[in-house]
Amino acid sequence: MQQTEYLIVGASHAALSALQAIRMQDADGSVTLVTRDDALPYSPTVLPYVVSGRSAPERVALKDGAWFEQNRVGFIRGAAVTSVDAAAKRAKLSSGEEIAYAKLLLATGAAPILPPIPGLQDVNFHVLRTLADAIGLHRALPQTKQAVVLGAGLVGMHAAENLAKAGAQVTVVEMQPRVLAGYFDAEASAIIEAAFAAKGIKLLLGAKVSRCEAAGKGVRVTTDGGASLDTDLLLVAAGVAPVTDFLAGSGVAVDRGILVDDSMRSSVDGIWAAGDVAQAKGFYDGAKSLNGILPSAVEQGKIAGMAMAGDPAVKPWPGGVPLNTYTFFGQQAVSVGSQDAGEVVRKEADAKHYLKIVMQDNRLTGIFGINVPFDPGVMWEIILRRIDLSPVREAFIAEPQKTARAIMSRTWR
Amino acid sequence: MGAYNTIAFKPEHCDGCNACMTACATAKAGNSDIINSRIQIVADGDNFELAMCRQCGDPKCVSNCPAAALAKDDADGTIDWDGSKCVNCLLCTVGCAFGGIVYNAAAGHVVKCDSCGGAPACVKACDRGALKYLTTANIYNEVGDLEDLFVPGLAGCQGCNTELIMRHTMRRIGPDTVLATPPGCIPGMGSVGYNGLTGTKVPVFHPLLTNTASMLTGVKRHYKRQGREVNAVALAGDGGASDVGFQSLSGAAERGEQILFICVDNEGYMNTGMQRSSCTPFGAWTSTTPVGERGHGKTQDAKNMPLLMMMHNCEYVATASTAFMEDLYAKLDKAIAASKRGFAYLHIYSPCTTGWRFPSHENIEVARKAVETNFVMLWDFNPRDGLRLSRPLDDALPIDAYLEALGKYRHLEPEQVAHIEGTVEKNAGFIRSLAEGRHPAMAQAMTGRIA
Numbered sequence: 001m002q003q004t005e006y007l008i009v010g011a012s013h014a015a016l017s018a019l020q021a022i023r024m025q026d027a028d029g030s031v032t033l034v035t036r037d038d039a040l041p042y043s044p045t046v047l048p049y050v051v052s053g054r055s056a057p058e059r060v061a062l063k064d065g066a067w068f069e070q071n072r073v074g075f076i077r078g079a080a081v082t083s084v085d086a087a088a089k090r091a092k093l094s095s096g097e098e099i100a101y102a103k104l105l106l107a108t109g110a111a112p113i114l115p116p117i118p119g120l121q122d123v124n125f126h127v128l129r130t131l132a133d134a135i136g137l138h139r140a141l142p143q144t145k146q147a148v149v150l151g152a153g154l155v156g157m158h159a160a161e162n163l164a165k166a167g168a169q170v171t172v173v174e175m176q177p178r179v180l181a182g183y184f185d186a187e188a189s190a191i192i193e194a195a196f197a198a199k200g201i202k203l204l205l206g207a208k209v210s211r212c213e214a215a216g217k218g219v220r221v222t223t224d225g226g227a228s229l230d231t232d233l234l235l236v237a238a239g240v241a242p243v244t245d246f247l248a249g250s251g252v253a254v255d256r257g258i259l260v261d262d263s264m265r266s267s268v269d270g271i272w273a274a275g276d277v278a279q280a281k282g283f284y285d286g287a288k289s290l291n292g293i294l295p296s297a298v299e300q301g302k303i304a305g306m307a308m309a310g311d312p313a314v315k316p317w318p319g320g321v322p323l324n325t326y327t328f329f330g331q332q333a334v335s336v337g338s339q340d341a342g343e344v345v346r347k348e349a350d351a352k353h354y355l356k357i358v359m360q361d362n363r364l365t366g367i368f369g370i371n372v373p374f375d376p377g378v379m380w381e382i383i384l385r386r387i388d389l390s391p392v393r394e395a396f397i398a399e400p401q402k403t404a405r406a407i408m409s410r411t412w413r
Numbered sequence: 414m415g416a417y418n419t420i421a422f423k424p425e426h427c428d429g430c431n432a433c434m435t436a437c438a439t440a441k442a443g444n445s446d447i448i449n450s451r452i453q454i455v456a457d458g459d460n461f462e463l464a465m466c467r468q469c470g471d472p473k474c475v476s477n478c479p480a481a482a483l484a485k486d487d488a489d490g491t492i493d494w495d496g497s498k499c500v501n502c503l504l505c506t507v508g509c510a511f512g513g514i515v516y517n518a519a520a521g522h523v524v525k526c527d528s529c530g531g532a533p534a535c536v537k538a539c540d541r542g543a544l545k546y547l548t549t550a551n552i553y554n555e556v557g558d559l560e561d562l563f564v565p566g567l568a569g570c571q572g573c574n575t576e577l578i579m580r581h582t583m584r585r586i587g588p589d590t591v592l593a594t595p596p597g598c599i600p601g602m603g604s605v606g607y608n609g610l611t612g613t614k615v616p617v618f619h620p621l622l623t624n625t626a627s628m629l630t631g632v633k634r635h636y637k638r639q640g641r642e643v644n645a646v647a648l649a650g651d652g653g654a655s656d657v658g659f660q661s662l663s664g665a666a667e668r669g670e671q672i673l674f675i676c677v678d679n680e681g682y683m684n685t686g687m688q689r690s691s692c693t694p695f696g697a698w699t700s701t702t703p704v705g706e707r708g709h710g711k712t713q714d715a716k717n718m719p720l721l722m723m724m725h726n727c728e729y730v731a732t733a734s735t736a737f738m739e740d741l742y743a744k745l746d747k748a749i750a751a752s753k754r755g756f757a758y759l760h761i762y763s764p765c766t767t768g769w770r771f772p773s774h775e776n777i778e779v780a781r782k783a784v785e786t787n788f789v790m791l792w793d794f795n796p797r798d799g800l801r802l803s804r805p806l807d808d809a810l811p812i813d814a815y816l817e818a819l820g821k822y823r824h825l826e827p828e829q830v831a832h833i834e835g836t837v838e839k840n841a842g843f844i845r846s847l848a849e850g851r852h853p854a855m856a857q858a859m860t861g862r863i864a
Contacts, residue, residue: 017476024471043479049500055480059498062481295507298476325503332503332516375464375512376503377473405455405512409424409462412510 003100004032004074006308007091009081010107011035012043013294014275014301016062018105021305023071029309031073032099034091036108038078039131040064044109045294048158050134052165057135081108084250086268103270103308106247106258107301110240110276110292115150119212123219125234128155140233141166148172148221148231150209152179154326156237157192161328163233164201171202171229173209173221183324183335184368185356187349191370194351195329240292242277255279257290262316264304272308274300283319283384284341284365291320295380318384323376336379337366346397357397362390367400374401378408387411416550416557417468417490420452420526420533427461427543429454436538440529442519449519451526452535452544453512461543466513466526468492473508474525483514490550491528499523542808549739556742559584562614569602572773574763574780575677576602577735579648582675582761583615585745590644591632592617595625595658597650599677601684604648623657625649626665629672637671644673644752651678651692655718666725666756673752675759676718683768691716694788695836696829698821699768709824714836719760720843723794728755731793731803734762736781740803744793751795762789770820779818786815787841792848800847812837 006022008015011033022031035041040061049055068075079093090100112127114120126137137159147163149156152174164170172179178189179196193203204223211222218232242257253259253267257279264272264280275297282289299317306314326333331352342360349355358366363386367379382389382404389396389407396403434450442449453464468485472492475483482498483505485491494514501522505514514525526533536546562583569576575598583590592615594600604612605619620628625647633645654662654676665672681699682688689699694715698704702711723730729751733741744759751757764779766772771779783789784804791803812834816822825833 013476013479020471020476045479045502045504046500049480054500055498060480062479294479294504295473295477298473298508302476323507325507327501327503330521334503334506336507373516373518375509375515376507377509378464378512380507381510401512402455405453405464406457406462408510408512409455409464410457410460413463 001090001098001100002032003030005029005102006031006105007099007101007103008033008105008107009035009091010105010109010275010277011037011041011075011077012062012107012109012275012297014107014109014278014297014304015105016041017298017301018107018272018274018305018308019071019073021302021311022309025306025309025311031071032076032101033068033073034076034079034081034093034099036078036080036094037130037132040077042131043294044129047128047131047134048155048162050131051128051137051141051159052162053138053141057131060131081246083246083248084252084271086250086252086271089270101270104272105304105308106252106266106271106273106277107275107297107304108243108246108277110242112236113239113241114236115209115238117209117212120236123212123214123234125212125219125236127236128159129240137235141168144168144233146171146218146229146231147233147235148219148229149235149237150221151237151239152176152203152205153182153237153239154180154324156235157196157326157328159235159237160196160201161199163235164199168233169200171204171231172196173204173207173223173229175206175208177206179203179205180326180333182322183326184333185339187347188333188354188356188368188370191349191351191354192326192328192333195331199329240276242279242290242292244277255288259288263307263314264300264317265307272304274304280317281319283321284338286319289320291322293322293324295323296320321380321383323380325376331371333370334374334376335368336376337364337368337383339366339368341365355400357400359389359393362388362393364389364396375404375408378404381412382407385411415490416553418528418531418546418548418550419468419490420465420528420536421545421547422463423543423545424461424463426541427454428541429456429461430541432538432540433535433544436534437526440534441524442517449517449524450535451515451524464512466492466509467511468526468528473510474505474514477504477508479504489528489531492525493527494523494525496522552738552742556581556584560588560614562588562590563604564612564614567602567604567612569598570765570767570773572766572776573598573602574735574765574776575599575679578675578677578761578763579604581735581738581741582648582745583613583646585742586644586646586673586749588615589642590615590646591629591636593620593625593629593632593645593647593649594618595620595622595647595649595653596684597653597677597682598679598684599648599650622653624661625653625658626661626670626672626674629674630665630668630670633671642753644749645671646752647672647674649674649676650682650684650690651676651680651718652682652690655691655716663725666722666727666758669728669755671752671755673748673757673759675748675761677761677763678718679763679765679768680715681765681768683765687768692718694833696822696825696833698770698824704824709826709829710821717840719758722758722760723800725756726796727758727794728752729757729793729795730760731758732760732762732789732791734780734784734789734791736777736784737791737804740791744803747793747795768821770823771818775818779815782810782815782818786810786812787837788812788815790841790844792844799850800844802844802848806841806845809841
């Protein structure tokens with residue numbers, strides 16, 4: 001049986017970030033990386049661009065074989081972990097192989113949620129989470145005249161834009177009353193919605209799909225509002241959920257994701273979790289919640305790796321801050337922080353621009369913009385450090401980018 | 414992975430003229446609109462702050478990139494952006510807490526500093542001294558792998574500058590060396606060794622204070638006669654060089670012995686209880702120039718050792734400071750080469766945390782302030798080119814910036830400060846006149862040996 005000091009399950013941002021952190025501290029300990037994908041490591045975030053053709057599938061690898069060799073990492077691809085025996089410290093792979101580990105990191109990410117829509121299981125549909133999914137969607141583009149996207153989250157909106165650019169007539173069906181409800185308020189979403197409408201994309205908001213059925217070579221989608229949409233391509237982008245099924249019986253505590261403490265340790269000794277699969281402390285309320293975003297995966301992976309390798313410089317997880325960037329039709333939307341953890345101190349919107357700043361007790365809790373420049377990384381740090389903005393409050397509200405840069409330069413330069 | 418060059422910003426020299434931003438925008442975007450500059454100077458009240466790429470060692474923009482479009486170049490340390498891979502997702506801007514990678518509307522993608530391939534346009538445009546392109550990393554890359562020729566456990570005081578000097582110089586000079594360390598901190602901290610073992614990896618001997626240069630002369634001549642090329646090096650304190658050791662030092666210099674004599678100047682006998690030496694400056698407290706009802710520190714000015722050595726018309730004479738390592742290394746190289754032809758003398762200032770009374774972590778800063786106030790001046794000399802300044806003497810900081818950092822000057826009366834100021838001014842004027850070839854004695858020294 002193969003033995004390894006560090007076993008990392010998953011090969012995306014959290015896993016790679018952990019691996020790097022481990023190697024910073026422990027140059028020699030054996031490391032094995034196992035991923036269910038039969039591909040070099042890639043990011044789910046790049047997949048919409050593989051769909052559109054902007055990114056060639058063979059050019060999206062985050063690391064190559066030479067890198068694994070250089071870092072002396074065993075890389076097993078195309079094998080999922082099917083069960084974990086936490087007491088014996090062994091993981092079983094779908095290949096039948098077993099690996100004994102001293103320390104285990106679960107960075108298995110998330111998988112698409114399939115909503116319980118009658119008929120969905122009986123029709124052809126796409127999801128977008130793996131490179132294979134993206135290549136399949138890319139291949140389907142040229143034949144697609146009518147497309148329906150279920151869900152107006154980031155995956156659904158990116159896909160809708162790309163499908164429209166490829167020439168399809170696209171309809172997005174979303175249960176929420178607005179697009180990207182997780183990141184933007186009604187006014188901001190309205191700017192995004194207008195851009196989509198201007199490109200001929202139909203948005204059915206506040207609508208629920210009640211039935212799917214085969215119709216010729218395609219699918220007929222019926223909404224509870226009575227709309228009936230015939231489509232050659234159905235993309236289900238109704239969100240994702242952590243991949244934790246293989247942990248049944250392992251003793252690892254799972255709520256919606258794997259519950260972790262501030263050093264990304266699970267409830268079981270010797271097992272850590274990071275990235276989309278982990279349910280860690282939120283920044284604003286301290287409650288453990290999912291915050292499946294790429295920058296959190298990078299941070300959590302680093303913390304887990306440092307903790308696993310015993311790096312004395314490890315700092316506790318400060319808490320998840322919801323944040324994202326979203327580019328649509330050449331426009332930029334940026335969302336950093338919480339919409340409602342404070343009072344709105346500035347808000348303005350026109351057809352093309354939007355800016356909202358939220359503060360509590362003169363501390364920044366959120367800043368949201370469309371086509372308004374500011375540095376999201378600097379804002380994130382200002383939120384995390386709970387910097388008292390009272391001496392510069394007016395300047396910050398008037399000129400957030402410039403003021404934040406000055407704060408950065410004199411505080412953590 | 415080595416160490417890398419870097420663009421450094423000194424906000425105290427910045428007046429917000431925007432020349433750097435204009436230069437960057439011109440170099441990178443072909444127009445002078447500073448919105449296109451990848452270095453952004455931000456006014457903050459009366460001060461100026463900076464947002465630009467730090468070329469981080471563990472860059473989060475790279476970790477955050479889902480498209481493998483950003484990568485740190487191992488060769489020059491810059492983080493390179495690959496436009497053919499970038500998908501414009503802006504997640505790099507979330508990772509960067511320095512405002513170093515930013516979406517540029519005109520370009521239609523993120524832009525960041527690429528250090529202009531090692532010749533940054535912003536630095537060239539800055540005539541205020543606020544931006545500097547630091548190439549000190551070259552030292553590490555060049556000498557980092559060279560063997561440290563001292564044992565790991567030298568017993569110097571915490572924050573000792575002299576230990577740095579010893580290790581740096583010997584690492585560069587190399588193992589084909591016979592080393593003389595007369596009484597002082599250098600042998601005192603263990604370089605001559607204990608219990609029959611040396612504290613060095615080269616032959617080391619412990620001459621008397623009086624005879625360092627003459628013993629070294631004999632050793633060097635012996636090896637020459639045997640046909641062996643070795644470096645004969647002294648690491649001596651200022652006491653051993655300027656007081657009783659001066660007779661033999663002067664003699665060896667006058668004879669042009671092929672020796673490299675390094676004076677590590679901590680302005681006194683710090684090893685034996687902080688007594689004054691002839692290199693102790695005016696006003697300084699030492700245990701033999703006490704401060705009390707009648708005493709107010711040393712009542713004479715320091716002997717100017719490097720100038721005295723220059724007047725011997727040595728093959729090479731230079732002053733150096735550990736706050737200016739590139740300069741120190743360049744001079745060390747010249748001194749090693751000169752010691753194959755004749756006498757080389759290197760005078761390195763070494764602030765002493767214990768004897769000068771300042772916190773150990775401030776050592777390099779004290780060394781820097783000494784130079785920036787012209788309290789000590791960096792120059793070098795050879796008989797062909799005369800004396801050349803290594804750094805301009807203009808725009809010196811007020812002397813208080815240096816004196817106030819040190820406990821040994823805490824008692825100074827205003828008239829003592831004025832005296833020190835006067836001495837610094839006089840010294841600077843003298844050095845300046847030598848550098849400009851205005852001084853008659855200098856003209857004589859430059860044309861050949863003084864008869």
